[in-house]
Amino acid sequence: MDLIRKASQWASGKSPWILHFNAGACNGCDIEVVDCVTPRYDLERFGVVKQGSPRHADVLICTGAVTLQTRDRLKQIYEQMPEPKRVIAVGTCACTGGVFDGCYCVTGGIDTVIPVDVYVPGCAVRPDEIISAVERALSLKTDGEGDKK
Amino acid sequence: MEVLQMLFKVLLFPGFLFLTSYAFAAEYIDRKLHARMQNRKGPKWYIPFADFFKLIGKQTIIHDDAHAGIIKAMPVVSLAGVATAFIYIPVVGSSAVFSFEGDIIIVLYFLSLPVLTQFLAGWYSRSLYATIGASRVITQMFAYEVPLFMCLLAPSLIANTWSVSGITQYYSEHPLYALINLPAFAVALITVQSKLSKAPFDAPEAETEIVSGPYVEYTGRPLAFFRMSADCEEVVLISLVSAIFLPFLSGNAVIDVILYFVKTLAILFVLTLMRTVTARLRVNQTVTLCWRYLVPAALLQMIVNLIVRGWLA
Numbered sequence: 001m002d003l004i005r006k007a008s009q010w011a012s013g014k015s016p017w018i019l020h021f022n023a024g025a026c027n028g029c030d031i032e033v034v035d036c037v038t039p040r041y042d043l044e045r046f047g048v049v050k051q052g053s054p055r056h057a058d059v060l061i062c063t064g065a066v067t068l069q070t071r072d073r074l075k076q077i078y079e080q081m082p083e084p085k086r087v088i089a090v091g092t093c094a095c096t097g098g099v100f101d102g103c104y105c106v107t108g109g110i111d112t113v114i115p116v117d118v119y120v121p122g123c124a125v126r127p128d129e130i131i132s133a134v135e136r137a138l139s140l141k142t143d144g145e146g147d148k149k
Numbered sequence: 150m151e152v153l154q155m156l157f158k159v160l161l162f163p164g165f166l167f168l169t170s171y172a173f174a175a176e177y178i179d180r181k182l183h184a185r186m187q188n189r190k191g192p193k194w195y196i197p198f199a200d201f202f203k204l205i206g207k208q209t210i211i212h213d214d215a216h217a218g219i220i221k222a223m224p225v226v227s228l229a230g231v232a233t234a235f236i237y238i239p240v241v242g243s244s245a246v247f248s249f250e251g252d253i254i255i256v257l258y259f260l261s262l263p264v265l266t267q268f269l270a271g272w273y274s275r276s277l278y279a280t281i282g283a284s285r286v287i288t289q290m291f292a293y294e295v296p297l298f299m300c301l302l303a304p305s306l307i308a309n310t311w312s313v314s315g316i317t318q319y320y321s322e323h324p325l326y327a328l329i330n331l332p333a334f335a336v337a338l339i340t341v342q343s344k345l346s347k348a349p350f351d352a353p354e355a356e357t358e359i360v361s362g363p364y365v366e367y368t369g370r371p372l373a374f375f376r377m378s379a380d381c382e383e384v385v386l387i388s389l390v391s392a393i394f395l396p397f398l399s400g401n402a403v404i405d406v407i408l409y410f411v412k413t414l415a416i417l418f419v420l421t422l423m424r425t426v427t428a429r430l431r432v433n434q435t436v437t438l439c440w441r442y443l444v445p446a447a448l449l450q451m452i453v454n455l456i457v458r459g460w461l462a
């Protein structure tokens with residue numbers, strides 16, 4: 001049993017499955033997330049697989065400021081993910097609300113709805129920054145050890 | 150002694166341990182080849198193991214509407230079916246761990262189990278995507294199962310035996326007769342791809358439409374075992390196809406093991422190539438392909454084989 005626990009501890013950093021959620025981005029950051037799986041960046045080198053179902057995902061990659069339309073859905077998707085899970089806010093909008101902050105239909109950054117582990121600022125972010133953020137998110141041992149704002 | 154030897158064969162080589170390790174290796178080779186064909190680097194060799202152990206360590210969520218018993222039992226049933234089928238398939242030379250007259254039927258029956266478990270798993274997940282996936286699984290099964298059975302049984306008509314080991318034995322003694330079965334071999338490759346629900350037959354798991362079909366609600370351990378059983382199923386199917394259609398043996402045990410790997414990896418390469426260069430077919434297109442083209446081809450093969458058999462007798 002101990003061996004299996006050790007094996008799964010070793011494995012948890014080696015095979016991050018990501019789920020991409022657009023909470024209200026202008027699509028700039030989403031294109032960069034998709035860039036990561038293209039031959040130029042090829043996230044599969046690190047074992048990263050893009051999954052469709054939140055049930056299969058380890059890392060939730062969120063882009064954009066949270067709009068009123070997506071707020072409940074974001075919360076639902078986060079709750080559907082099995083533990084241990086990590087959240088990465090990709091893009092200035094996802095970190096703080098960015099240019100959309102204060103808009104009548106926007107609640108702000110991702111962390112106004114769900115806890116965020118790693119922030120990646122930038123408008124739009126670069127794919128290599130997303131890759132390093134995924135690596136960093138997986139190296140976190142416990143919740144609340146991630147970036148502070 | 151006898152019992153110990155049997156246990157060694159069933160559990161270690163060429164049994165369960167060999168099957169699972171080769172299954173992970175096959176998944177790696179498949180993903181790596183797929184990546185290289187797309188001009189990517191591809192995963193490292195330990196990624197399939199890491200995927201498995203990571204899922205083992207994750208939380209298992211079974212939501213209230215789902216049937217917990219079935220959700221937990223199905224992956225194990227599927228894996229058991231696949232592993233049982235494997236012991237009737239010859240790995241070293243032409244003799245399987247167990248064999249008797251008619252075991253090809255048993256193998257095909259056990260290989261239908263994973264599909265049925267996929268269906269039940271999807272159905273009892275009580276999720277819209279999973280239900281659609283489950284119905285696609287079963288529709289697709291009715292399309293490919295008949296040509297698959299027909300093209301696997303056609304070679305046995307010439308060999309005049311219904312055991313996988315017997316067929317391998319016969320064709321390794323008469324390698325030229327294997328050439329007659331080439332059309333059936335082609336049909337077998339296509340239907341095997343369809344049974345594994347890989348592109349172009351990945352409609353049951355179509356990620357862009359129904360997320361991941363029957364597996365949508367699966368998490369943690371059950372998902373790990375389902376993935377493992379799918380990998381094992383691939384190995385069992387390619388071993389079966391290579392035993393029946395590529396019966397080239399040397400008589401020396403070591404060379405035979407090497408030959409086994411060469412043959413199965415060649416088939417794996419063809420399957421990966423097929424999945425890389427094709428796009429997804431709709432379920433009705435799969436059904437049309439199977440019933441309009443593959444079934445007549447397999448039927449023709451059977452008739453030809455019957456004539457050859459009459460001529461040989």
Ligand code: SF4
Nearest residue numbers: 026028091092093123
């Ligand atoms: S950070 Fe920039 S590119 Fe990204 S969603 Fe916001 S506005 Fe668009």
